[in-house]
Amino acid sequence: MRNLGLALLYTATLALANPALADTAAAQAAVAGDMKKLTFHAEPKAAGTADFMTFEGEPLTLSQWQGKWVLVNFWATWCAPCRKEMPMLAALQTDLGGERFEVLTIATSRNPPPKMKQFFEEIGVDNLPLHRDPKSALAREMGVLGLPVTLILNPDGQEVARLTGDADWASKDARAVLTALIGADD
Template identity: 40%
Template sequence: MLIALVLLVLAGCDTGTSPKGQVQADSPTDNAKSAKADVGLESANGMRATLSYASAGQKAPMAVFADAKGGDVTLSDFAGRPVLVNFWATWCAPCKAEMPTLDALASLEKGRMAVIAVSQDLEGRPPVDAFFAKAAIKNLEAYTDSDNALLAAFNNQLALPTTILYDSEGREVWRVIGGVEWDDAEMAKLLREAA
């Protein structure tokens, strides 16, 4: 489960503007984080992803999605500790491939960090519950965003899977676009970037 990090070259990256609808970083320190180059990730099983700091420092959106009991929840409900938010769907092959390792990570990080997987399935909870049962997912709750309200807060610009790490103040640290093995030692080091 070794992840090889390969630096990618980025030229002409505009870190001074935020995508429409997203909050601009508040300080030069936050903007310095977003100036880091993207990093290519490759899992031992061949999954590929990109680690990006381009939106570092931005506040988590306030969009409402559903918890496992159907109640309303927002990312601010997890304030006070780091939160790792995974956007996925049951029809997405790399999403399903990484889910068992995300489930293992949720167990490893219990008490230190909230690890949540928010399904973008338009059918809501039934396909998520069926997938969780079949894949023996035991540590993650079935959060759903069947109205895509949370996805819309990102201007519908998130590819699936995308996973975003927020610090304890609700500011983005980094995001991973694509599937990875979340219980890998290299990912554990990256997760420590959130305070």
């Protein structure tokens, strides 16, 4: 019992010394519902460095989002679970998006821009970016093997968690996990 108490004290001290670890620990403690599919890494992992692009074809890299928490969602126009999930991601961006957090959507593989635009119009999403990874360079580098895949990057641009498959990102469970990470008020 004494060793357990010492281990908890050590973990709490370590977490308080590093706010990013404290945020991750609090988020892990908040996991429930669909968020049980969210896997937190023991240590943050390097994010991919491959270029992707804006809808118009301008080059982008994930490093451009350093300084804030980012939820990166890889999707495709032909992906049925993506169609179900995308409005929930849009609601999440509406609720939590800002200086500390952003939802970043990246269509990977062959997704013709007109189809991407039509996809968003059909599901009523107008507040998420139509970024493209047409050759799947970033997706491959990040180990995305199926769709949808959602990654959470910390402000240092490192991957701290991953969810494979769709989830209800507009749920109270998702909001609890993300607010624990980004420090937003409920």
